[in-house]
Amino acid sequence: MMDRRIVLWDIDHTLIDTRGVGRELSAQAFEQVTGVPMLKQAKIDGITESVIFRETARLHGLHTDRHDFERFASALTKAHLARAAELRERGHALPGAAAALNALSAIPGVVQTVLTGNVRMVAEIKLQVFGLDRHIRWDIGAFGEDDDVRAELVRIALGRATSVFGEPVAPGNATLIGDTPADVEAALENGVPVIAVASGRSSADDLRDAGAVRILPSLGNTDSVVTMVQEATTSQVERRALGSGRDHDA
Structure with a gap:
């Protein structure tokens, strides 16, 4: 079983704000x-x-x-x-963004990339400008030129990670972190755990209505970000174990 976890970061209003x-x-x-x-x-x-x-x-x-x-x-x-x-x-990294990226990079097996509507080169520039690119694996991300549909970007990112690491990256081996209902829906459509952050234009209620269970007001509490990523990992492992048990009992 793969012990690597892919964290898929949205960019705008999750990690940064360009302020116009x-x-x-x-x-x-x-x-x-x-x-x-x-x-x-x-x-x-x-x-x-x-x-x-x-x-x-x-x-x-x-x-x-x-x-x-x-x-x-x-x-x-x-x-x-x-x-x-x-x-x-004029713009800025959102509170806690750098700390969250740094903290997750210290967890064995965690690999961070981006899943964004931005085209790749713009995504790279945005994160470089605010010093948030150090822990990002660009080769396994998915970008605005890859497909029109955000849910398809999730599938593309999982496929790229599978190709790069040489072993299947199942939806349960990923976690998407984003600030919009579209992020939540794209993750859930693919069976990927999602952490919704109410740091953009969408409220916590909007994100909850889209199906999010794990919701943060911001990335300001690094421990909460790390805990939620670890919880998402644990819940997927437990779910697989329960499924295996049922198969065995049958």
């Missing part, structure tokens, strides 16, 4: 690619970048294709690189 810089950079890239000022933006919470771009374009009466999105992703990456200092100055 992200939207400005999206608007800059959108106008560069489409030639149209971004007067409004589609819903972004829990949505992948490819969908945000497509739906934002529709709000402006535009039809886009994959090539347009790839151009947008490239422009967005360049904008983040060019304004990284401004992002660092």
Whole structure:
């Protein structure tokens, strides 16, 4: 049985807050690619970048294709690189984010990556800017260019981890940590334990209504984060043991 646990971190409003810089950079890239000022933006919470771009374009009466999105992703990456200092100055890592990452990295068998609607290069820049990238395994993460559907990103991340580690990574060997109902639903759809953090626009009640059982107000209490990750591991081991027992009894 695999003793490795994959922790899948959401980024925006879970680990960091760009405090409006992200939207400005999206608007800059959108106008560069489409030639149209971004007067409004589609819903972004829990949505992948490819969908945000497509739906934002529709709000402006535009039809886009994959090539347009790839151009947008490239422009967005360049904008983040060019304004990284401004992002660092105006945005911030959320309270407890660095401590949580450090604490989980010290637990034998825990491997941390990201599961995010951001495109990979933007995700890397965001975490590098705030010094949160040191414990992240980028090669087993899943990103906004990988699929439109967040639940599919969970499957992609598990598949990449399976390929990298050379042994099956079952849903019970992962834990997703995110701040939106979409994070909760994506995890539960795949049988992955989830820790919901009410540090974004969604309240604890919103997260509970989506199906979350383990809910934190923030990452501020490092011990609580570690305990919940360990509890998720234990509950999955116990569930497998109970299942094996039933099979044996049968």
